[in-house]
Amino acid sequence: MSKIWEANYSFTSNNVRPSPIREMLAVIKQPGMISFAGGMPAPEVFPIEKFYEGAHVLKDDGANLLQYGRTEGYPPLKEFLAGWTAPRMGREVSLEEMLITTGSQQALDLVSWAMIDRGDTVITENPTYLAALTAFYNHGANFIGIPVDQEGMQVDLIPEALERASKEGRKVKFIYTIVNFHNPAGATMSVERRKKLVEISRKYNIPVFEDDPYGYVRYDGEHLPSVFSYDDEGGVLYAGSFSKILSPGTRIGWVTGDKEIIRKMTVFKQATDLCSSTITQALVAEYCHKGYLDEHLPVIIDNYRVKRDAMEESFKKHLAPRGVSWVKPEGGFFYWLHFPNLTTDDLFKKAIDKKVAFVTGDPFCIKESDGKHYARLCYTFPTPEIIEEGVKRIAEAIDELTLSAKA
Ligand SMILES: Cc1ncc(COP(=O)(O)O)c(C=O)c1O
Known part of the structure; x- marks a missing residue:
């Protein structure tokens, strides 16, 4: 492979960081994977005809x-x-x-x-x-x-x-x-x-x-x-x-x-x-x-509110008993979860084995270690049923991680 470009890279090029989310897309595209990772709108509400x-x-x-x-x-x-x-x-x-x-x-x-x-x-x-x-x-x-x-x-x-x-x-x-x-x-x-x-x-x-x-x-x-x-x-x-x-x-x-x-x-x-x-x-x-656009906004808002509420319910059922906390968003695409008892890097690996993805907190933080007990989950893309299944899998991943830490 030619090194001719590398030998002439700019300072910025030598220090550039690829987006962890864009890089994760390959993993997320695996068959059967439930993704809460990218901040993606729901395709079913795209107003294709209009x-x-x-x-x-x-x-x-x-x-x-x-x-x-x-x-x-x-x-x-x-x-x-x-x-x-x-x-x-x-x-x-x-x-x-x-x-x-x-x-x-x-x-x-x-x-x-x-x-x-x-x-x-x-x-x-x-x-x-x-x-x-x-x-x-x-x-x-x-x-x-x-x-x-x-x-x-x-x-x-x-x-x-x-x-x-x-x-x-x-x-x-x-x-x-x-x-x-x-x-x-x-x-x-x-x-x-x-x-x-x-x-x-x-x-x-x-x-x-x-x-x-x-x-x-x-x-x-x-x-x-x-x-x-x-x-x-x-x-x-x-x-x-x-x-x-x-x-x-x-x-x-x-x-x-x-x-x-x-x-x-x-x-x-x-x-x-x-x-x-x-x-x-x-x-x-x-x-x-x-x-x-004015007709469309209530359509997406209704669609996403149902999903936000589904995620909230799934969190209450599966994550609250495991010590996870969060603040319910009044809008937007994301939940920001706090996992006081584990690092989300470890949880991410377990979660990927269980075919559910999210983004760990570290890349969002100025000092990456500030984010190690946090994760971002997007709820707009999956259906409410998939949301429930994905959150259940995260709960199972938490249990396995806790068990292996005790063993
Ligand atoms: C806070 C924030 N700003 C900007 C963007 C970029 O959005 P776009 O370039 O698609 O308008 C995003 C996308 O997720 C975002 O979350």
Whole structure:
């Protein structure tokens, strides 16, 4: 095998980490495996027919849609989003305040291009979305992790962390937060903390990146205003996505914020992919303008609520008696389980033997060992019956592990 590439790798390439979840896909694809691992939407709720209805846009406007599009995004989609997101954002944003991205994952990369120099620090929740950590890390970031409780990030701890960072000569560039139905912790940030976060951001002059792919997938209670809506000084970037509310295959997300930072990210996007697929944006826009997204949301919410409740019941039956604890999420895709009596790395191996998969807590944590007693389970993909069977298998894996530890 040629070593010619390896001999010339960049520093980043020599230090890059593949996603543990993407790497796990091979194991998970084994026949008979029940997977709670990837954060995947349920295929049975994809609105295939209604989405396909929009295919006429190709006949109507093919000459335009088959051409390169604008880096900023397809205007009819941006117009829809500006109106549709207004209640959450506190106002209707202008089109210059929004950039369409290739999934919200791209917004994480673009903000990194715009903000992070090698050695800079990003404040995140601990635990946090592991592909955000990877995106920031690939740009040379290091991290300060702020613990999460039932009300989300414990923002009161940020000032002290900032002061310590400043004494250590670290440059904190932004605060990354997942405010609704956190991945992986399931928690939702309270309104008080959202307001406090904006105060802290202003006081210390550190901007906030609010990542919200799950916000519209709420099962109980009222929607909360975004952090963005509490800030009228342009210090918050808000990222949204069609992945969890329509289809991840569209690879369409958006990021909203001050015109200047949106412009910077647009310039980086020019060199990343020129533009997101115009055809896909047009199909999504057509679907949304017909009002189908608003009709679709209750369908997915009803489907996922049943699965969330099935998982909750299975946990009560099989895991609570074995000392496992959790907080019931009000929306989103994930449970974050605490196993005080074992390490989830060991449990994972046993679970795979029993043909059930989840993600261990360590890759979500700033210091990996912080996650060793935790696991993330996604409930949106399997049916309620499969959820019960999978949780039962995890309980059996716990028993075998406990027995072998005693032996
Ligand atoms: C918190 C969070 N942010 C961003 C993403 C990326 O989503 P996408 O690129 O599909 O919009 C995900 C996907 O799981 C996520 O959980």
